Amino acid sequence: xxxxxxxxxxxxxxxxxxxxxxxxxxxxxxxxxxxxxxxxxxxxxxxxxxxxxxxxxxxxxxxxxxxxxxxxxxxxxxxxxxxxxxxxxxxxxxxxxxxxxxxxxxxxxxxxxxxxxxxxxxxxxxxxxxxxxxxxxxxxxxxxxxxxxxxxxxxxxxxxxxxxxxxxxxxxxxxxxxxxxxxxxxxxxxxxxxxxxxxxxxxxxxxxxxxxxxxxxxxxxxxxxxxxxxxxxxxxxxxxxxxxxxxxxxxxxxxxxxxxxxxxxxxxxxxxxxxxxxxxxxxxxxxxxxxxxxxxxxxxxxxxxxxxxxxxxxxxxxxxxxxxxxxxxxxxxxxxxxxxxxxxxxxxxxxxxxxxxxxxxxxxxxxxxxxxxxxxxxxxxxxxxxxxxxxxxxxxxxxxxxxxxxxxxxxxxxxxxxxxxxxxxxxxxxxxxxxxxxxxxxxxxxxxxxxxxxxxxxxxxxxxxxxxxxxxxxxxxxxxxxxxxxxxxxxxxxxxxxxxxxxxxxxxxxxxxxxxxxxxxxxxxxxxxxxxx
Numbered sequence: 001x002x003x004x005x006x007x008x009x010x011x012x013x014x015x016x017x018x019x020x021x022x023x024x025x026x027x028x029x030x031x032x033x034x035x036x037x038x039x040x041x042x043x044x045x046x047x048x049x050x051x052x053x054x055x056x057x058x059x060x061x062x063x064x065x066x067x068x069x070x071x072x073x074x075x076x077x078x079x080x081x082x083x084x085x086x087x088x089x090x091x092x093x094x095x096x097x098x099x100x101x102x103x104x105x106x107x108x109x110x111x112x113x114x115x116x117x118x119x120x121x122x123x124x125x126x127x128x129x130x131x132x133x134x135x136x137x138x139x140x141x142x143x144x145x146x147x148x149x150x151x152x153x154x155x156x157x158x159x160x161x162x163x164x165x166x167x168x169x170x171x172x173x174x175x176x177x178x179x180x181x182x183x184x185x186x187x188x189x190x191x192x193x194x195x196x197x198x199x200x201x202x203x204x205x206x207x208x209x210x211x212x213x214x215x216x217x218x219x220x221x222x223x224x225x226x227x228x229x230x231x232x233x234x235x236x237x238x239x240x241x242x243x244x245x246x247x248x249x250x251x252x253x254x255x256x257x258x259x260x261x262x263x264x265x266x267x268x269x270x271x272x273x274x275x276x277x278x279x280x281x282x283x284x285x286x287x288x289x290x291x292x293x294x295x296x297x298x299x300x301x302x303x304x305x306x307x308x309x310x311x312x313x314x315x316x317x318x319x320x321x322x323x324x325x326x327x328x329x330x331x332x333x334x335x336x337x338x339x340x341x342x343x344x345x346x347x348x349x350x351x352x353x354x355x356x357x358x359x360x361x362x363x364x365x366x367x368x369x370x371x372x373x374x375x376x377x378x379x380x381x382x383x384x385x386x387x388x389x390x391x392x393x394x395x396x397x398x399x400x401x402x403x404x405x406x407x408x409x410x411x412x413x414x415x416x417x418x419x420x421x422x423x424x425x426x427x428x429x430x431x432x433x434x435x436x437x438x439x440x441x442x443x444x445x446x447x448x449x450x451x452x453x454x455x456x457x458x459x460x461x462x463x464x465x466x467x468x469x470x471x472x473x474x475x476x477x478x479x480x481x482x483x484x485x486x487x488x489x490x491x492x493x494x495x496x497x498x499x500x501x502x503x504x505x506x507x508x509x510x511x512x513x514x515x516x517x518x519x520x521x522x523x524x525x526x527x528x529x530x531x532x533x
Contacts, residue, residue, distance in 0.1 A: 010145065012201070013141055013144060013145050013159075014158060014159065014162045015162070015198070016081075016137065016141060016198060017137060017138065017141055017159045017162040017163045017166070018162040018163065018165060018166035019166060019194050019195065019198050020081070020134050020137040020138075020163065020166065020195075021162070021163035021164065021165075021166030021167040021170065022166035022167060022169050022170035022173075022191070022194070023084075023088070023134060023166075023170060023191045023192075023194060023195050024053070024057070024131060024134050024135075024167065024170065025166075025167045025168075025169075025170030025171045025174075026170040026173065026174050026178075026187065026191040027053075027088060027127065027130070027131060027188070027191065028049060028050070028053050028170075029170075029171065029174040029175055029179070029187075030091070030174060030179075030184055030187050030188050030191075031049050031053075031123065031126075031127050032045070032046060032049055033179060033184040033187075033244065033249065034091070034095050034096070034099070034126075034184055035049070035099070035119055035122065035123070036248075036249060037249040037263075037264055038096075038099050038100070038103065038118075038264075039115055039118060039119045039122075040115070040264070042499045042502070042503075043499045044115065044116065044119075044499045044500070044503060045115070045119050048116065048119045048120050048123055049119075049123055049127075052120065052123040052124055052127060052128055053123075053127065053128075053131055055128065056127065056128040056129075056131035056132040056135060057131060057132075057134075057135040058135070059132050059135065060131065060132040060133065060134065060135015060136045060137075061135050061136070061138065061139055063132070063135075063136055064077075064135060064136025064137065064138065064139040064140045065139035065140075065143075067136065067140070068139055068140045068142075068143035068144075069143070072143050072144070074140075074144060074202070075203075076140075077136065077137065077140040077141075077144075078198075078199045078202040078203060079199075079212075080133040080134075080136055081133070081134070081137070081195055081198060081199040082195075082196065082199040082200075082203070082212070082213065082216050083130075083133055084130040084131075084133040084134050084195060085192045085193070085195035085196040085198075085199060085216065085220070086192070086196070086216050086219050086220060087129060087130040087133075088130050088188055088191065088192035088195070089188065089189055089192035089193075089196075089219070089220050089223040089224075089227070090219075090223055090227070091126060091127075091188045091227075092184070092185035092186075092188050092189060092223065092227030093223050093226045093227035095126050098122065098125055098126055099118075099122045099126075102118055102121050102122050102125065103118050103122075106118050106121070112507055113503070113507065114506070114507055115503050115506060115507075116503070134195075138159060138160075138163060141159055142155070142156055142159060145159065170191075174187050174191075175246065176246070178190060179244055179246070180244065180245060180246050180335075183243070183244050184244060185227055188227075189220075189223060189224055189227065192220065192223075193220065196216065196217070196220055199213075199216075200213055200216075200217070236251070236253065238253050238254060238255060239251055239252065239253055240252050240253070240254045240259075240343070241339065241343070243335070245333050245334070245335035245336070246333070246335075247332060247333045247335075248263045248333055248335070248336070249263060249264075250262075250263055250335060250336065250339065251263075252339060252343055254343075256275075257274065257275055257276070258272055258273065258274060258275065259272070259273040259275070259343055259344060260272050260273075261310065261311050261336070261339060261343075261344070269282070270310050270311075271310040271311035271312070271313045271336075271340075271344060272284075272313055273311070273313065273316070273343070273344045273345060277320060278469075279317075279469060279470075279473060280313065280317070281440070282438065282441065282443070283407050283409070283438045283441065283443040283445055284313045284314045284317050285317065285473055286436060286438050286443075286445045286473075286477050287314055287317075287372060287374075287405045287407065287445055288314075288317060288318060288321065288470070288473075288474070289405070289436075289445075289447065289458060289474055289477045289478075290370045290372065290403045290404075290405035290447060291304070291318065291322055291325070291369070291370055291403075292457070292458050292461035292462060292465075292474060293403045293447060293449065293451075293454045293455070293457055293458045293461075294369045294370050294401060294402055294403045294449075294451075294454075294457070295401065295457045295460075295461065296322055296324065296325075296369075296461060297460075297461045297464050297465075299324060299369070300324060301324050301325070301326055302322070302324055302325050302326070302369045302370065303325075303326050303366070303367070303368045303369050303370075303399075304318060304325050304326065304327045304328070304368060304369065304370045304371075304372070305327075305328055305329070305330070305368045305370070305371045305372070305397070306327065306328070306329040306330070306371075306372045306374060307329075307330050307357035307360070307361075307371065307372065307373050307374065307375055307385070308330070308331065308357060308372075308373065308374035308375035308376075309329030309330060309331035309336075309337070309340075309352055309374075310331065310336060310340070310374065311336060311337075311339055311340035311343070311344035311346065312329065312340045312344060312346040312347070312350060312352075313344070314372055314374065315327045315329060315346065315347065315350050316344070316345060316346065316347065319347055319350075321465075321467055321470050327347075327350050327351075328350065328351040328352070328353070329350065329351070329352045329353070330352070330353050330355055330356075330357050330360045331352055331353075331354060332354065332355065332356050332357070333354075334354040337352045337354065340352075356382075356384075357373070357375050357382075357385055358382075358384050358385050358390055358393065361393045361394065361397055362393070364397070366397065367397055367398060367399045367402070368397060368398060368399065368402060369398075369399055369401075369402050369403070370402065370403050370404075370405065371394050371397060371398060371402070371403075371404045371405075372404075372405045372406075372407075373385065373394065373404065373405070373406040373407070374406075374407045376406075376407065376408065376409055381418070381498040381499070381502055382498075383491075383493075383496040383498050384493065384496075386421075386422060386425070386491050386496050386498050387425065387491050387492050387493045387496050388425050388428055388429065388490060388491065388492050388493075389492065389493050390493075391404075391425060391426050391428075391429045391430075391448075392429050394429075395429050395430065395450070398449075400450075400451070401449070401451040401454075401457075402449065402451075403447055403448070403449045403451070403454060404426075404430070404447070404448045404449065405445060405446065405447050405448075406422065406426070406445070406446040406448070407443060407445060408422055408423075408443065408444045408445070408446055409442065409443050409444075414504065414508065416489060416501075417501065417504060417505055418498065418501035418502050418504070418505055419444055419505075420487060420489050421489040421490070421491050421498075421501060422446070422491070423435065423446060423484050423486070424486050424487045424488065424489040424490060425489070425490050425491045426446065426448050427448075427484060427486035428486075428490065429448070430448035430449060430450055431449075431450050431452070432448065432449050432450065432451065432452065432454055432483075433446065433447070433448045433483070433484040433486070434446070434447045434448075434455070434481045434482060434483055434484060435447075435481070435482055435484050436477055436480040436481050436482065437480060439476075445477075446484070447481075455481070458474075458478065459478065462474045462475060462478060
């Protein structure tokens with residue numbers, strides 16, 4: 001039979017192992033990018049992805065081995081690969097709707113650990129089944145390739161090697177090639193296509209299941225038509241840009257007053273440009289107190305460093321109100337910098353280095369009057385930029401009377417929240433620490449310095465400013481400033497549980513936001529809820 005001929009070709013069997021391993025890793029990388037715009041790309045989400053995939057693979061290994069022993073028909077294995085290919089191709093079509101549906105249900109039914117439950121259930125629904133099917137490949141192929149006990153070790157070793165090499169390529173290709181070039185959706189479709197071709201080669205050569213194969217081909221091409229779009233925020237109508245970089249999902253929205261960058265579909269504004277050059281009404285305005293605390297009015301030139309440049313909102317604001325600043329920024333995502341130049345009027349003379357903020361400080365000796373730390377994005381807080389060692393490094397790069405300003409974007413209320421950890425850690429490094437809550441937001445700005453008269457300088461510079469709009473705002477900031485009383489919470493490079501702490505704050509914020517709607521749902525059901533929405 002012809003199917004026996006293709007299976008007698010060891011290379012074909014090894015390539016089956018190779019492409020199965022490659023596809024598993026590609027789907028894993030794709031899963032992280034599919035979930036990130038909705039749940040962040042924190043270590044928690046990565047843990048959930050890896051854990052659920054390991055569950056799927058383990059169950060697939062068990063089932064594949066038993067199935068191969070019970071009924072060693074290769075049609076069953078390649079049929080499973082065919083189904084896995086179609087399922088993976090359907091992910092770009094249905095995945096984002098499934099995620100939102102699961103989130104909508106859980107937000108009204110889960111009181112704690114919403115992110116964990118939503119991400120876990122989404123992973124189980126979307127990814128476990130196709131990866132379970134791919135997990136059956138290795139034990140099944142071992143059954144078909146081992147001819148004798150004398151060479152079974154070498155054969156199984158070769159299968160493992162091909163699987164590992166495929167996994168290596170499946171790790172690097174999505175991250176560095178396909179996702180930045182064509183997006184997450186097309187990445188799923190490309191690797192689904194590879195599995196489809198692999199299975200079709202078997203069935204076409206053996207003249208088996210041709211009708212099923214034809215149906216799978218039709219579904220696959222339909223998925224290309226319906227799912228090739230890279231739009232995660234499919235309900236948005238005012239996006240001027242939507243795309244992906246190595247690090248982020250990115251969307252730029254524009255209306256009559258604003259241009260906004262967001263790296264998260266469901267919540268969050270990472271950068272904003274006011275078209276009329278007015279104040280943003282956000283934390284960037286409050287952060288301009290830092291140059292005044294560093295005595296900007298008395299200096300010929302002030303050196304400012306922004307760690308987490310984004311599209312340069314803070315830099316643009318500072319340039320608008322101060323004319324003696326030398327500003328440079330560090331932004332790990334080069335695509336965001338490109339968007340800053342294209343949409344957000346980033347001044348041409350503002351130097352932006354594409355690098356990690358802490359690594360940048362390690363590499364330079366320059367000292368600054370103001371260092372802004374703005375690298376915290378929802379739950380995704382880089383632990384290496386939240387530790388005692390990091391803030392010590394920041395202090396070493398400040399001039400004698402320099403000021404650090406940190407945007408803490410999740411104002412916690414419970415004891416031992418993320419902001420307490422950050423502020424206590426900073427208080428170990430700086431002798432003067434003040435905080436102010438940003439009105440109408442969950443942000444809190446922290447100002448730190450070892451200059452004992454930073455507030456006196458702030459007061460003097462507020463009165464000296466000739467900008468009425470800025471003066472009024474700074475007086476508001478001044479009235480809200482509170483000297484921080486340090487506690488005993490600390491974060492170090494060895495221990496910085498930023499993801500769990502951030503998740504607690506997000507749970508609290510979600511609980512507050514949905515309490516009203518949850519009450520309507522409990523009293524009036526779905527109909528009453530839909531009427532209010």
